[in-house]
Structure formats: structure tokens, C-alpha cells
Amino acid sequence: MSAVLADMPGTVAPATTKAIAPSKGGRPWTFYVLAALFVAYVLALYGPMFCIYILSFQDIRGGLVFPMKGQSLHWFIDLFTQVRTGDVKGSFDRSIKLAVIVTIITVVVSFLAGLGFRKRFRGDTFVFYMMIGSLVAPGLVLGLGTGLLFQALGLNASWYTSALGAQLSWTLPFGVLVMFAVMSRFNHAWEEAAYDLGASRWQSIWLVMIPVLAPGLVAVALFGFTLSYDEFARSLQTAGSLNTLPLEIWSMTLNVTSPSLYALGTVTTIVSFVVIGASLGTIVLIQKKRGSRAKGQE
Amino acid sequence: MKNDRGDIELAGVCKSFDGVTNVVDGVNLKIADGAYCCFIGPSGCGKTTILRMIAGHDDPTAGEIVIGGQNVVGLAPVQRRTAMMFQSYALFPHLTVRENIAFALRVRGQSKADRLRAADAMIEKVRLTSFADRLPAQLSGGQQQRVALARAAITEPRVLLLDEPLSALDEQLRVQMRQELRRMQQELGITFIHVTHTQLEAIALADLVVVMEQGRIKQAGAAREVYAHPHDRYVAEFMGGQNVLSGRVEKVNGASFTLAQAAPSGIEVPLQARPTVSVGDKVDIAVRRDDVALVRPGRELPPGCTASLPSRVLAIEYQGYFVKVMLDTVPDDEFVAYVPEKTFFADPFTVGDVVMATWATGSALPLA
Numbered sequence: 286m287s288a289v290l291a292d293m294p295g296t297v298a299p300a301t302t303k304a305i306a307p308s309k310g311g312r313p314w315t316f317y318v319l320a321a322l323f324v325a326y327v328l329a330l331y332g333p334m335f336c337i338y339i340l341s342f343q344d345i346r347g348g349l350v351f352p353m354k355g356q357s358l359h360w361f362i363d364l365f366t367q368v369r370t371g372d373v374k375g376s377f378d379r380s381i382k383l384a385v386i387v388t389i390i391t392v393v394v395s396f397l398a399g400l401g402f403r404k405r406f407r408g409d410t411f412v413f414y415m416m417i418g419s420l421v422a423p424g425l426v427l428g429l430g431t432g433l434l435f436q437a438l439g440l441n442a443s444w445y446t447s448a449l450g451a452q453l454s455w456t457l458p459f460g461v462l463v464m465f466a467v468m469s470r471f472n473h474a475w476e477e478a479a480y481d482l483g484a485s486r487w488q489s490i491w492l493v494m495i496p497v498l499a500p501g502l503v504a505v506a507l508f509g510f511t512l513s514y515d516e517f518a519r520s521l522q523t524a525g526s527l528n529t530l531p532l533e534i535w536s537m538t539l540n541v542t543s544p545s546l547y548a549l550g551t552v553t554t555i556v557s558f559v560v561i562g563a564s565l566g567t568i569v570l571i572q573k574k575r576g577s578r579a580k581g582q583e
Numbered sequence: 584m585k586n587d588r589g590d591i592e593l594a595g596v597c598k599s600f601d602g603v604t605n606v607v608d609g610v611n612l613k614i615a616d617g618a619y620c621c622f623i624g625p626s627g628c629g630k631t632t633i634l635r636m637i638a639g640h641d642d643p644t645a646g647e648i649v650i651g652g653q654n655v656v657g658l659a660p661v662q663r664r665t666a667m668m669f670q671s672y673a674l675f676p677h678l679t680v681r682e683n684i685a686f687a688l689r690v691r692g693q694s695k696a697d698r699l700r701a702a703d704a705m706i707e708k709v710r711l712t713s714f715a716d717r718l719p720a721q722l723s724g725g726q727q728q729r730v731a732l733a734r735a736a737i738t739e740p741r742v743l744l745l746d747e748p749l750s751a752l753d754e755q756l757r758v759q760m761r762q763e764l765r766r767m768q769q770e771l772g773i774t775f776i777h778v779t780h781t782q783l784e785a786i787a788l789a790d791l792v793v794v795m796e797q798g799r800i801k802q803a804g805a806a807r808e809v810y811a812h813p814h815d816r817y818v819a820e821f822m823g824g825q826n827v828l829s830g831r832v833e834k835v836n837g838a839s840f841t842l843a844q845a846a847p848s849g850i851e852v853p854l855q856a857r858p859t860v861s862v863g864d865k866v867d868i869a870v871r872r873d874d875v876a877l878v879r880p881g882r883e884l885p886p887g888c889t890a891s892l893p894s895r896v897l898a899i900e901y902q903g904y905f906v907k908v909m910l911d912t913v914p915d916d917e918f919v920a921y922v923p924e925k926t927f928f929a930d931p932f933t934v935g936d937v938v939m940a941t942w943a944t945g946s947a948l949p950l951a
Contacts, residue, residue, distance in 0.1 A: 474673035477640055482687035482738060483661040492690070496677045575677055575718060 334554070341547035349542060360548040373533060373549060379444050380530035381556075384513040386445070387452050391509030392502055395460035399468040399498075400490075416461055419454040424518030427454060432522035443525035451519035456509045463508055467501030500568045507564040511557065588651035589741035589774035590616040591637065596646035598632050598798075606632050607643070608798035614791060616651075619768050619775045621785035624795035624821070630778045631746055633795075637776060638667040638744045650742060666735035667744040671751060672727050674719035680730050681706065681715045687738045701737060708770075709733045724752045725760055732767060743768075745777040749784060761787060782822050786810050794818050815951040816867045825869040826918045827950070832864045839944075842866060850890040852947045860949070867950040874946040875920035877908060877938040879930070887943040894918065896936045908932065912940050 340347070344355030364373055398416075402409065419427065431451045435442045442448070475497065479489035495502070517531040524532055530553060537546050591614040598607040607629040614620045622630040635641040637648055639660040647654050655663045674683050681702050682689075688698035706715050709729040719727055728748060735743055748764065749757045765788055768775045779785055785792050786806040793803040794817075801821075802814040813819035819827050830842040833849050840860050842850040852868050860866065876885055884891055894910035901907075906927040912918035920940060932938060 472671070472673060474669045474671060475675060478667075478669055478673040478675070478734075479686070479690075481638065481640070481660045481667045482690065482734070483659075484686075484690040488690045492686075493675055497675070 334550075337547045337550045338554070341544055341551045343544050347544045349544065349546075360544040361552070363543070364545045364548045364552070372528065373530075376528045376530045376533035377553075379527060380514055383444055383449060383452070383529060384510045386449060387456055387513035388506050388509040390453060391456045391460040392506050394457055395464040395505050396498075396502060398461045399464040400494075402465065403468065403473065416458050420458045422454075424455065425521065427451060428519040428522040431519070435523070441525060442523050444520070444527055444529055447523035447525065448520045448529065451523045452513050452516050455516060455519055456512045459508050459512060460505045463505050464501065467498055467504070471498060499571050503564050503567050503571075507561065510560055510564075514557065514560075515553075587741055588616050590614060590651060591742065591774065591776075592647075592649040593633070593637075594647040594649065596633070596636065596643045596648060598629070598636060598641065599644045605644070605798050607636070610646070610798075610800055612793065612800060612803060614774060614776065617772055617774055618790045619765065619788055620777065620791040620793065621789035622776065622778045622793045622795060623780065623782065623785040624801075625780060628795040629798040630793075630795050634667075634744050634746055634776060634778050637742065638665050639663050640667070661738070663742075664738075664740050665742040665744060666738050666740035668728075668731045668735050668746065668748055670746045670748075672719075672731035674727060674730055674734070676719055679716050679718055680711060680722070683719065683730055684734045684737055686734065705733045705737050708736075709767075725756050728752070728760055729763070732764075736767070736771060740773060742774045742776065743771070745775065747778055747780070749779070749781070757784070764788065786822075794821060796821075811871070812948065813869060813950065816869075819867075819869040819950060824872055826872055826875065826913075827867055827869050827916070828913055828918075829865060829867045832860055832862050832866055834862060835860055840866075840949075842868060850892075850947065851944050852949055853945055855949060869948045869950055870942050871946060872919045873905070873921040874942045876941050877920055877922060877932065878941055880937055880939055882939075884939070884941050885943075887945065888941040889944045890947070891939040891941045894938055894940050896932050896934050896938060898934060899932065910938070910940055 336351075339353060340349070340351070341360055342356050342358070343353055343360065344357040345359050346354040347360065348354065402413070428451050431447050431454075432442055435447045440446065471494070475493055476489055479493045484492065515531050516529075517535065520529050520532060528536065534546070534549060534553075537549065591612075593610050593612045596607055596610045597605050599605045610629075610633060622633060624630050632641060636643050637650075639655070639658060639662075643656060648656050650663055650665070660667065675686065678686065681699060684705055685698040685702035688701055693701075703712075703715065706712055709732060711726060711729055711733070714722060714726060719730065722730065728751075731748075745764070749760055752760055761784060764775070764777070777785075777788065786809070789806050791803060792806050792809045794801045794809060796817055802809055802818045809818065810822050810824060813822055813825060816827050816829075819825040828842070828850070830850070833841045835841075835854075839851050839853045842852055850868070852866075854860065876888065878884060878891070880893065892912045894912040896908060897911055898909040899906060900909075902921075903924070905921045905923055908920045908922055908927075910918045910920065918940065
């Protein structure tokens with residue numbers, strides 16, 4: 286060792302030139318290009334929505350286009366009091382109920398599908414493609430078909446039967462796909478360990494799988510809810526005589542010519558954000574709860 | 584009466600996952616109660632499958648697994664009274680150390696106060712008291728291993744099965760945790776079955792070392808026996824520490840035979856446990872690396888040495904208390920001498936030197 290070092294006394298000469306200039310905290314030009322691109326993207330994404338939100342806060346003179354005329358909550362009051370704007374409250378009610386039912390079914394079925402697909406079985410790829418297939422089918426056509434089928438069977442189309450079915454054909458594949466992604470991070474040794482320690486199948490699902498997968502299940506629920514809440518194409522021919530909210534909004538665009546329409550848009554967006562916020566909050570809460578229990582003794 | 588015996592007998596155990604090839608192929612083995620047994624072999628040799636079958640996570644295709652005199656095939660792990668420590672420990676990520684350890688008692692329906700008291704006693708045993716409320720992700724590898732050990736031990740198993748328990752740890756910790764495993768095994772007084780692919784781990788820990796290859800047991804015995812008296816070429820090469828030479832038997836004379844080799848005088852080998860050797864047979868022999876002495880050409884061989892194989896030094900590695908000298912004695916195969924440090928530096932060789940490799944005649948071991 287020492288002999289080796291002694292052989293080359295001059296090799297560790299101090300560096301005279303620097304191969305790469307050290308960073309002085311400046312950003313490369315590509316940063317500004319990408320930042321500009323991002324700003325443009327955000328504007329394109331939220332700009333149109335903000336137009337609606339802003340215009341919904343006009344006063345009684347308000348119209349459907351800019352410039353903005355005054356500021357008030359007039360059109361929000363109008364939305365919930367005037368009959369001519371349509372059955373907003375009823376359709377909102379139905380949409381929320383439908384979304385809740387869809388969410389529950391989606392979470393339960395996706396979880397069970399996730400359990401089922403833990404192991405390979407005969408025909409598993411076929412079953413998988415059958416499930417995914419309905420994602421590819423055009424929604425309007427699928428809704429039309431569902432409506433026709435109900436008619437042929439002599440059943441009345443309504444939001445809680447045919448529309449529910451049509452929406453599930455949309456939310457289930459999504460839920461299952463999300464569930465697969467969630468399950469891929471589930472270590473099957475946890476299940477084996479539970480079995481090894483004497484847990485029954487139910488105990489292993491209840492005490493290990495569900496708590497570990499909880500954040501993922503909330504994500505599936507969020508998917509189910511939002512996909513159902515603003516689902517239009519599949520519901521159009523299947524909702525029967527009573528409209529869901531997106532159908533109501535659509536029919537309002539045809540015959541309502543006041544900023545009430547925009548007020549409705551603002552209200553539904555707020556509901557969406559509340560739901561998303563609640564879901565994310567739940568996930569954060571789950572993780573925080575674990576963290577705080579863990580810190581107990583420090 | 585509760586049967587606490589943890590002796591294990593495997594009788595003709597086979598396992599096939601696809602119905603065509605046997606991953607475990609007719610394994611027979613007896614493991615004494617309270618023994619520390621290591622299964623060792625390359626990956627895919629079936630050692631983990633055997634462990635999982637003893638644990639009750641896989642069922643054998645054929646054969647019997649007997650624990651404490653009772654055939655346990657088809658029983659759940661709890662009924663077998665075995666417990667397994669998984670390779671990556673498989674600690675429940677959402678439960679604290681205390682809850683992880685108490686899990687087995689929880690699913691047995693013990694009251695919260697009882698099970699937490701039992702868990703705390705176990706936590707103390709594995710010296711994790713100050714970490715009892717942490718989550719597994721907040722622990723180091725060594726601490727996680729202790730939690731896994733405690734979680735398995737709280738069920739009071741008669742057999743504890745460990746699947747590569749040290750592979751997730753770094754070198755230094757591995758040696759430390761190795762001792763801790765041995766200490767726990769002695770404290771609990773139960774049978775440990777430990778799967779590993781590290782030779783050093785196996786011989787350092789085990790009362791019984793089981794060397795496996797392709798679903799079969801190649802040799803099972805005490806650590807020293809397997810290391811010093813390998814049964815065949817595979818075991819010798821896998822356990823390491825041996826040079827394996829092969830050649831044809833030139834002549835058989837009483838208690839020894841002579842192997843034709845590149846050596847001028849052939850290699851004389853004591854017959855030992857190989858009674859049936861005849862002239863012309865192809866035979867493998869093993870010579871321990873630390874039995875090989877290196878002599879400069881022309882010098883006298885040490886007493887008791889007859890073989891002398893001319894070799895060139897290919898590489899030299901300093902290992903502290905010995906020096907590893909790699910030689911080209913055997914074409915296309917490794918031949919290594921472990922020379923004690925002081926001997927080596929009394930007359931050091933350099934790469935390219937020609938030396939005679941020799942050993943005491945009695946130390947050569949014929950292989951099956």
C-alpha cells in the first residue's frame with residue numbers, strides 16, 4: 286500500500302481547471318421553458334372553469350357573457366328558488382344518492398376482485414379483458430343499449446336501476462384497475478404471517494388487509510364517486526323520467542339563459558371539491574393516526 | 584396432555600408445483616428436538632419449499648411430515664405449533680411493535696390487557712422496550728428482526744422456522760444478529776430451522792447442517808463433518824474451503840490409492856471411507872485449502888507430504904490472519920492455498936512465481 290503511494294508522488298496535483306462549473310444557484314434555461322409550459326397548461330385547465338365561476342357572481346343584470354355586471358349572490362338564490370330553472374334540488378339529491386350507491390358497490394366489488402386476482406386462475410386474462418372491455422365501449426351507445434334492454438325486458442328505466450347499472454359499467458373497471466395497482470404493493474407475506482399467527486381468513490382480511498389497503502380503498506371510493514357524480518353519456522338514455530344532475534345541467538343549457546346555469550356549475554364544483562377534500566383528508570388522517578400512535582413514547 | 588416435543592421427521596417428502604418437476608424430491612431427514620438446523624443450498628434448490636411445508640404454508644405432494652410424533656400434513660400452522668419468521672419479516676406496517684407482537688394473542692381472542700401485558704414481557708426479552716410504540720418502518724433492520732422473532736415466539740411454538748432471516752441485514756449486523764438468534768434458540772429451548780445460502784452462517788449456527796441441491800439432500804450432518812468431510816464434489820465446492828481435484832486411479836495399494844495427475848509422482852490418497860476403488864476409476868479428491876503448503880521448486884517437501892503439484896501464482900489476496908494464494912494447479916478449476924500470514928511473509932511469493940503445492944498425504948479426502 287505505502288509502496289504504491291510512494292511510487293506516484295505527483296499524481297494528486299491540485300485541479301487547475303474545472304470540468305464543470307459549479308452551480309451558483311442559477312437555473313438552466315430549460316427551467317423557464319418548462320415553467321412557461323406549465324403555466325399555459327394550468328391556464329388552459331382552469332381558465333374556462335374560472336370564467337363560469339366568476340360570471341355566476343353577477344347581480345340581477347347579469348348575462349351569459351363577459352363583461353361582468355355587478356357582484357351578488359342573486360343567481361345562487363335564483364337557482365334554488367325559481368321553478369323555471371328546473372328541478373335542481375331533486376336532481377342534485379338523486380345524483381348524490383346514486384353516487385353513494387355506486388361508490389359502495391364499486392369499492393366492495395373492486396376489493397373482492399383484487400382479492401380474486403391475487404392468484405392466477407384459469408381464464409383470468411379473459412375475465413380481466415371482459416371487465417376492461419366496457420371502458421372502451423362508447424358511453425352513449427352503451428347507455429342506449431342498456432335502455433333498450435330494459436325496455437325489451439319490460440322494466441322501467443330509472444336512475445336507481447338502469448342508470449345505476451350503466452354507471453357501474455364505467456366505474457367498476459376503473460375501480461378494479463386502481464385496486465390492482467393498490468394490491469400490487471400489498472406484500473402477500475403479510476397475509477401468510479397472519480395465517481401463521483393463527484388468524485382466520487376473516488381476521489386476516491379485517492385486521493390486516495383492509496387497514497393496510499385503507500388509503501387505496503379511499504382512492505377507489507373517490508374514483509367511484511366522482512365518475513358517477515358527473516357521468517352523462519351512460520345516464521342519458523337510462524335515467525328514466527327523473528334527471529340526474531349532469532342531465533339537468535345539460536337540459537338547462539338548452540332552455541335557461543341566465544347566470545343561474547353558472548351558479549349551478551359553481552355549486553357542483555364546490556361539492557366535488559368537498560368530496561375530494563374529505564377523501565384526501567381521510568387518507569391523511571389514517572396516516573397521521575398511525576404516526577401519532579407510533580410517536581407515543583418519544 | 585400438551586405435546587411439547589419439537590423433533591421433526593421428514594419421510595419421502597416431495598413437492599411439485601406443476602405436476603411435472605419435483606422441487607423437493609424425496610427428502611428424508613430427522614431433526615432432534617431443540618436442535619438448530621440449517622438448510623443450505625443455492626436458490627431454487629427447494630430449501631425454502633421444505634421450510635414452508637414444515638410451517639404449513641405449502642402441502643407436500645407426497646410423503647409425511649412428523650412433528651413430535653404426529654403427522655402434521657394438512658394441519659394449520661397453529662395446530663402444528665410452528666411459527667415462521669418470513670424473509671423480509673412481513674411485519675404488519677399499520678401496527679406498532681407492541682400490536683405486531685400481540686397479534687397472535689389478539690386473533691386468539693385474548694383480552695386487550697392480557698395480550699398487551701404478554702407482549703410487553705416479550706418486548707423486554709428482545710430488548711425493544713423503548714421502541715414498543717413505533718411502527719415497523721421506523722425501526723432498523725436489526726430491530727425489525729427482533730420484532731419478527733418476538734412476534735413468532737409469543738405463540739410458544741415448538742418449532743420456529745426462519746426463512747433467510749439475516750439476508751436483509753448488512754454484514755456487521757448479520758454477525759451480531761446471528762449470535763442473537765442462537766441465544767434466543769437456547770433461551771426458548773425449541774427447534775429452530777433456518778434456511779440460508781451463506782455457508783458461514785450455517786456452520787456458525789447449526790447443530791445440523793443440511794446441504795441441498797435440486798430438491799435433494801446432498802449431505803446432512805454436524806457443521807464440522809459437512810465442512811471437513813464433504814461427501815462429494817458438490818458439497819465440497821458449495822461449502823468452500825476445499826480444493827477439488829479429479830483424476831484416474833493409477834494403482835491401489837492397501838490403505839491408499841494413487842491418482843494420476845500432472846504431478847511427477849502421482850497423488851497418494853488414503854482410502855478412508857471408500858472401499859471400492861479400482862484401477863482406471865475416475866475419482867474426485869478434496870484437499871482443504873488451509874492444508875495446502877507452498878514450497879519453492881527444488882526445496883525439500885515438509886514431512887508427511889508426498890504430492891507436489893507445480894503451479895504458478897495467479898493472484899494473492901491478503902485476508903488478515905491468512906493470505907489467499909490462487910494457483911493454476913488444476914486447469915480450468917480453482918486451486919487455492921490459505922497460507923498463514925506469518926508463514927507467507929517469511930518468504931513472500933509474487934504473482935507469476937512458480938511454486939510446488941503440497942499437503943500431508945493423510946489430509947487428502949476421496950469424494951463419492
